[in-house]
Amino acid sequence: MEKRDIEIVDVTLRDGSHAMRHAFTEKQVRETARGLDQAGIRYFEVSHGDGLGGSSLQYGFSKVDELKLIEAAADECQQAQVSVLLLPGIGLKEDLQEAVKAGAKMVRVATHVTEADVAHQHISLGRELGLKTVGFLMMAHMAPVEKLVEQAKLFESYGAEIVYATDSAGALLPHEVKERVSALRDALQCDIGFHGHNNLSMAMANTVAAVEAGATYVDGSLCCLGAGSGNTQTEVMAAVFDRMNIETGVDLYKVMDVANGVVAPFMPRPQEITGSSLIMGYSGVYSSFLLHTNEAARKFNVDERDILVELGRMQAIGGQEDLIYDIAAQIAAAKG
Amino acid sequence: MEKRDIEIVDVTLRDGSHAMRHAFTEKQVRETARGLDQAGIRYFEVSHGDGLGGSSLQYGFSKVDELKLIEAAADECQQAQVSVLLLPGIGLKEDLQEAVKAGAKMVRVATHVTEADVAHQHISLGRELGLKTVGFLMMAHMAPVEKLVEQAKLFESYGAEIVYATDSAGALLPHEVKERVSALRDALQCDIGFHGHNNLSMAMANTVAAVEAGATYVDGSLCCLGAGSGNTQTEVMAAVFDRMNIETGVDLYKVMDVANGVVAPFMPRPQEITGSSLIMGYSGVYSSFLLHTNEAARKFNVDERDILVELGRMQAIGGQEDLIYDIAAQIAAAKG
Incomplete structure (x- = not known):
């Protein structure tokens, strides 16, 4: 070769x-x-x-x-x-x-x-x-x-x-x-x-x-x-x-x-840097969280980005998906 | 401020x-x-x-x-x-x-x-x-x-x-x-x-x-x-x-x-790195050339990328659009 x-x-x-x-x-x-x-x-x-x-x-x-x-x-x-x-x-x-x-x-x-x-x-x-x-x-x-x-x-x-x-x-x-x-x-x-x-x-x-x-x-x-x-x-x-x-x-x-x-x-859509994928890189969280953060954001009526940033701060890793709903609830409580 | x-x-x-x-x-x-x-x-x-x-x-x-x-x-x-x-x-x-x-x-x-x-x-x-x-x-x-x-x-x-x-x-x-x-x-x-x-x-x-x-x-x-x-x-x-x-x-x-x-x-389309825009960066030619290189490539049946690479090699600048057709003709002649 x-x-x-x-x-x-x-x-x-x-x-x-x-x-x-x-x-x-x-x-x-x-x-x-x-x-x-x-x-x-x-x-x-x-x-x-x-x-x-x-x-x-x-x-x-x-x-x-x-x-x-x-x-x-x-x-x-x-x-x-x-x-x-x-x-x-x-x-x-x-x-x-x-x-x-x-x-x-x-x-x-x-x-x-x-x-x-x-x-x-x-x-x-x-x-x-x-x-x-x-x-x-x-x-x-x-x-x-x-x-x-x-x-x-x-x-x-x-x-x-x-x-x-x-x-x-x-x-x-x-x-x-x-x-x-x-x-x-x-x-x-x-x-x-x-x-x-x-x-x-x-x-x-x-x-x-x-x-x-x-x-x-x-x-x-x-x-x-x-x-x-x-x-x-x-x-x-x-x-x-x-x-x-x-x-x-x-x-x-x-x-x-x-x-x-x-x-x-x-390709189903172009590969852009947009919304939550930018915040993923910014906060350093794993892509598999996104399905859950999106759902949690809707459920608790909070900004998904705040959840992702908090997950990054906590250094959450795969397997800790339960945390996501706790964090969303806390953010909602702090707001309201 | x-x-x-x-x-x-x-x-x-x-x-x-x-x-x-x-x-x-x-x-x-x-x-x-x-x-x-x-x-x-x-x-x-x-x-x-x-x-x-x-x-x-x-x-x-x-x-x-x-x-x-x-x-x-x-x-x-x-x-x-x-x-x-x-x-x-x-x-x-x-x-x-x-x-x-x-x-x-x-x-x-x-x-x-x-x-x-x-x-x-x-x-x-x-x-x-x-x-x-x-x-x-x-x-x-x-x-x-x-x-x-x-x-x-x-x-x-x-x-x-x-x-x-x-x-x-x-x-x-x-x-x-x-x-x-x-x-x-x-x-x-x-x-x-x-x-x-x-x-x-x-x-x-x-x-x-x-x-x-x-x-x-x-x-x-x-x-x-x-x-x-x-x-x-x-x-x-x-x-x-x-x-x-x-x-x-x-x-x-x-x-x-x-x-x-x-x-x-x-946006009419997403902003991707594709085709001629990649070759623009690779060869260092100006975006306003693209309209002409595309036309010249079709007219002379040559690869547009070859024209762009040659323009880059020659350090062509805006205003030299005439060159594009000459280059395309030369590439076609060299091929045939």
């Missing part, structure tokens, strides 16, 4: 699942996969937005079985490899084994930034199955740098070949990304990755900051399709890194063509 | 004119102006996209006379002041005098980055009329830093109270903005401003870089509404600077409300 400075990992067919309400069709997946493969992307992810096994009442049912989508995507590839996301607790080890049978070659095992230890067995299994195996530390803005490094070292000790700092809420600013990725680069032997979201309009700058600090795997999505305000825009990244003489191996026109010609036409 | 670290200057009602095909209604202008004023924005711009006198066959006719729009905007303000844009050669000194009668309190005189000298009389007139007077160096990426500084000093010598580095094509990267603004800060006594576009998804990061380098006036537009891929997003800027403890004096919720409640509903 030719030498590249960095790998752009495309997550349109996984993070984009959130924006598509998990309704990707096989045709959409095939056309996107073919375009990514032809544009020179080497790794792209195909899974329910919440990873393998995410199709459920809690996270939203997938329209098409993800194993079928993984198989279809792998079938379209001449050179690219399909990655899957696995959140221990949502996806099972059996799900990963099935994904490998469907054609997955890479697994990214994702945990909250302070909970890498729950991923030990999943990382081991990824290696046993011969997959390129990645540790993914979500909500990286919520831990001090030392904690992030400690957790990344755990992932590395389990056998992860790449560890990601993941800005799930789009809450980080470039200097904060640089600080985090530099610390990871100094402390780890394995490769470092960065996954950004655009809630504060900083996804691209954060991605460049990560690369300047030593990250060699950076995530993007076509047309930004993804959770919240969406991801770093893959085709724009190809242009920016080309301008910076950083070799990605991605063909700019071809990746633009799949974004504008394949993905844009099936 | 309370102390602020920086002023966010909103250009929705001027740069947004491009995206609206110069069809702002008085109602849209009044509601946006009222919202900006109530959110604490102190300066916002109202003009045809190409400035006073821009309403024409060449630049597109305005739906409503801009003097009427300026008057309506000024009428809505309790504290904010209306700025107008003036490009010598398009707008006349008489246009500025009329704008002042309509209520304008600030003028921004804009020239290509190498042509500040054509603005001498206009800057002088702005000062004579008692306006806050600004020099605006467009396409700032096209000149070496020393040239930019030289031209900015000319503006200052004419009496400009603020000089802007304007990234008209959204072609600059954060380190390039920092270098330029730092050089201006070192060489000038007056205030420094920065105006960004989002063609490379760097508008926000560039704006932050400008402020870190000493800029105290930064432009934004609600929902990014503006030429090309749009501007730095005003309401997101309010959130980002608040996160950085940089005081803008802008009320985050109120500015979000005018973006999401007033501007979003009248």
Whole structure:
């Protein structure tokens, strides 16, 4: 394979699942996969937005079985490899084994930034199955740098070949990304990755900051399709890194063509920074809260933004959804 | 007035004119102006996209006379002041005098980055009329830093109270903005401003870089509404600077409300980074070329992107539109 400075990992067919309400069709997946493969992307992810096994009442049912989508995507590839996301607790080890049978070659095992230890067995299994195996530390803005490094070292000790700092809420600013990725680069032997979201309009700058600090795997999505305000825009990244003489191996026109010609036409709405997604980045809260904050705001007749800001102040994490209604009630009481 | 670290200057009602095909209604202008004023924005711009006198066959006719729009905007303000844009050669000194009668309190005189000298009389007139007077160096990426500084000093010598580095094509990267603004800060006594576009998804990061380098006036537009891929997003800027403890004096919720409640509903389409607007930033060419490159691409059956990239390589500037068809013909000949 030719030498590249960095790998752009495309997550349109996984993070984009959130924006598509998990309704990707096989045709959409095939056309996107073919375009990514032809544009020179080497790794792209195909899974329910919440990873393998995410199709459920809690996270939203997938329209098409993800194993079928993984198989279809792998079938379209001449050179690219399909990655899957696995959140221990949502996806099972059996799900990963099935994904490998469907054609997955890479697994990214994702945990909250302070909970890498729950991923030990999943990382081991990824290696046993011969997959390129990645540790993914979500909500990286919520831990001090030392904690992030400690957790990344755990992932590395389990056998992860790449560890990601993941800005799930789009809450980080470039200097904060640089600080985090530099610390990871100094402390780890394995490769470092960065996954950004655009809630504060900083996804691209954060991605460049990560690369300047030593990250060699950076995530993007076509047309930004993804959770919240969406991801770093893959085709724009190809242009920016080309301008910076950083070799990605991605063909700019071809990746633009799949974004504008394949993905844009099936997007349910454009990926904008608007309303609650801006406040998500501003307050640093997780996108899965939004369903509940919206409902709580209506129920208690308060401003949803006040709930999100308070959740951020309290450093609430996934699983603490009950808090949302308590906070809304308190805000309503304080008002009235 | 309370102390602020920086002023966010909103250009929705001027740069947004491009995206609206110069069809702002008085109602849209009044509601946006009222919202900006109530959110604490102190300066916002109202003009045809190409400035006073821009309403024409060449630049597109305005739906409503801009003097009427300026008057309506000024009428809505309790504290904010209306700025107008003036490009010598398009707008006349008489246009500025009329704008002042309509209520304008600030003028921004804009020239290509190498042509500040054509603005001498206009800057002088702005000062004579008692306006806050600004020099605006467009396409700032096209000149070496020393040239930019030289031209900015000319503006200052004419009496400009603020000089802007304007990234008209959204072609600059954060380190390039920092270098330029730092050089201006070192060489000038007056205030420094920065105006960004989002063609490379760097508008926000560039704006932050400008402020870190000493800029105290930064432009934004609600929902990014503006030429090309749009501007730095005003309401997101309010959130980002608040996160950085940089005081803008802008009320985050109120500015979000005018973006999401007033501007979003009248936008003809979302402001995305797509197709030719990405290539504009990548190759650094001016947005007014797009009409012609699109036509030339069709006429000669070549890829519009190839024309834009070649124009960028040649450092073509406004007024050289004839070149576009020559380039398209050459590309077609080379293909065939």
